[in-house]
Amino acid sequence: MRRNLRIVFMGTPDFAVGILKTLIEHHSNIVGVVTAPDKPAGRGQKLHESAVKQYALSKNLTILQPTNLKSEDFLNDLKALNANLQIVVAFRMLPKVVWQLPEFGTFNLHASLLPQYRGAAPINWAIINGDKITGVTTFFIEEKIDTGEIILQEEIFIESNDTAGTLHNRLMNLGSKVTLATVKLIENDQVVTTPQTANELKEAPKIYAETCQINWNDSLENIQNFIRGLSPYPAAWSMLHQNELEIKVKIFKSQPEFCSHSLKNGMIVVHNKTLKIAVKEGYIILDELQLAGKKKMDVKSLLNGFQFTESAHF
Numbered sequence: 084m085r086r087n088l089r090i091v092f093m094g095t096p097d098f099a100v101g102i103l104k105t106l107i108e109h110h111s112n113i114v115g116v117v118t119a120p121d122k123p124a125g126r127g128q129k130l131h132e133s134a135v136k137q138y139a140l141s142k143n144l145t146i147l148q149p150t151n152l153k154s155e156d157f158l159n160d161l162k163a164l165n166a167n168l169q170i171v172v173a174f175r176m177l178p179k180v181v182w183q184l185p186e187f188g189t190f191n192l193h194a195s196l197l198p199q200y201r202g203a204a205p206i207n208w209a210i211i212n213g214d215k216i217t218g219v220t221t222f223f224i225e226e227k228i229d230t231g232e233i234i235l236q237e238e239i240f241i242e243s244n245d246t247a248g249t250l251h252n253r254l255m256n257l258g259s260k261v262t263l264a265t266v267k268l269i270e271n272d273q274v275v276t277t278p279q280t281a282n283e284l285k286e287a288p289k290i291y292a293e294t295c296q297i298n299w300n301d302s303l304e305n306i307q308n309f310i311r312g313l314s315p316y317p318a319a320w321s322m323l324h325q326n327e328l329e330i331k332v333k334i335f336k337s338q339p340e341f342c343s344h345s346l347k348n349g350m351i352v353v354h355n356k357t358l359k360i361a362v363k364e365g366y367i368i369l370d371e372l373q374l375a376g377k378k379k380m381d382v383k384s385l386l387n388g389f390q391f392t393e394s395a396h397f
Contacts, residue, residue: 086187086270091166093117095133098255099172102192103135105259106170107142111266115145115164117174153178168269170262171224182224187269189224192262194254195287196220196236198279201229202287206254207247210312212285213304215241217250219258221265223276232276234265246314246336290317297321297334299349299397303364307339310367318373321349321397332397335379336371349397358382360397 090113092103106113116139124131132140139146145164149157158180169189171177182189195205197220202208209217218238225231239257241250268274290313297306297319313319318333346352346361353359359366373379374389 084272086167086272088112088168088187088266088270089114089164089166090266091115091117091161091164091169091185092135092172093169093174093177094135094172095119095175096173097134098194098251098258099174100134100138101255102170102172102259102262103138105263106266109263111263113144114166115147115161117147117149117161119175120148120150152181168266170266172258172262176228177224179226190221190234190265190269191224191229191231192258192265193220193222193229194251194258196238197222197229197233198281199285200287201284203289205287206251207290207312208285208287209241210245210247210250211308212312213308217241217254219254219261221261222279230279232278234268234274234276235261237261244311246311248315292317292320295319297397299360299362301362303339303341303362303367306362306367307337310334310337323351323374323395323397325392325395331375333373333379334369334371335373336369338368338370339365340368341365347396351391351395351397353386353391356383356386358386358391 090111092106092113094103095118116135118133118135121130121132123129136146147157147160151157161181161184167186169182169185171189171191177189193205195209196218200208216238218236220236221234222231223234237257239253295313295317297309299306310319314335318335320331320333323330323332340359342365344361348362350361351358352361352366358369360369369382371379371381372385
């Protein structure tokens with residue numbers, strides 16, 4: 084017998100919007116949306132609405148923005164929506180009192196092939212670690228984060244030129260498909276789950292700006308993967324040393340060049356409108372970067388107005 088689903092969707096960033104949009108377009112019955120409270124942002128510290136809230140407003144959906152997921156007011160508001168299924172995409176850890184509430188459970192979409200890359204930044208770490216395959220997983224939420232029984236899982240190849248940004252978009256599209264398929268299974272009472280098992284686990288902890296500094300003594304491949312895995316956000320960075328100046332530089336796009344040379348790691352080579360950084364096994368050719376206080380730009384534009392000295396290095 085087909086179940087009549089009443090769904091509460093929980094999410095905050097753009098990735099979650101893609102999933103919510105697909106559910107709406109396929110006529111899922113979304114009775115409410117839970118997202119992060121508005122936060123001050125920018126120079127004027129104006130309140131900024133989450134991407135999910137902005138989309139939910141455009142669709143006239145009921146929105147809840149709790150600061151405390153265990154508060155009596157929030158729990159009463161959530162219960163009043165009378166949902167029998169909750170879907171979580173890029174939100175936050177839920178207390179048991181919330182995830183056990185609906186009759187048909189609460190499932191999460193995670194942007195990795197669980198149990199690998201449990202944690203906050205699975206897309207970034209898959210690229211940083213040089214993986215060739217990743218994917219998405221839906222699973223029912225349990226007490227420990229990202230450990231619940233798997234409902235569906237689908238793989239995708241990581242291309243050599245993928246950044247966290249491009250892979251994010253492809254996983255969002257794949258995740259939309261898998262989330263929709265999961266909803267259909269629950270709707271038709273056809274779910275068969277699989278416990279998570281693995282011997283060696285790769286973790287995906289939250290990434291902080293201070294840990295995004297490039298180590299030019301690492302291998303060429305590792306540096307290239309590090310830049311790709313942090314682009315476009317929060318971005319890999321390095322300090323440019325030129326004369327008495329120290330300038331923080333974010334690097335968004337680069338290419339590897341495998342060759343022999345005798346330069347010290349981190350030395351800068353400017354030739355024919357190209358900007359290369361010497362590393363073990365060759366060079367990192369920079370394509371797009373941003374100097375502190377300046378706009379993001381391609382290297383040709385940078386070299387039109389910025390002169391590097393012979394001793395300049397990262």
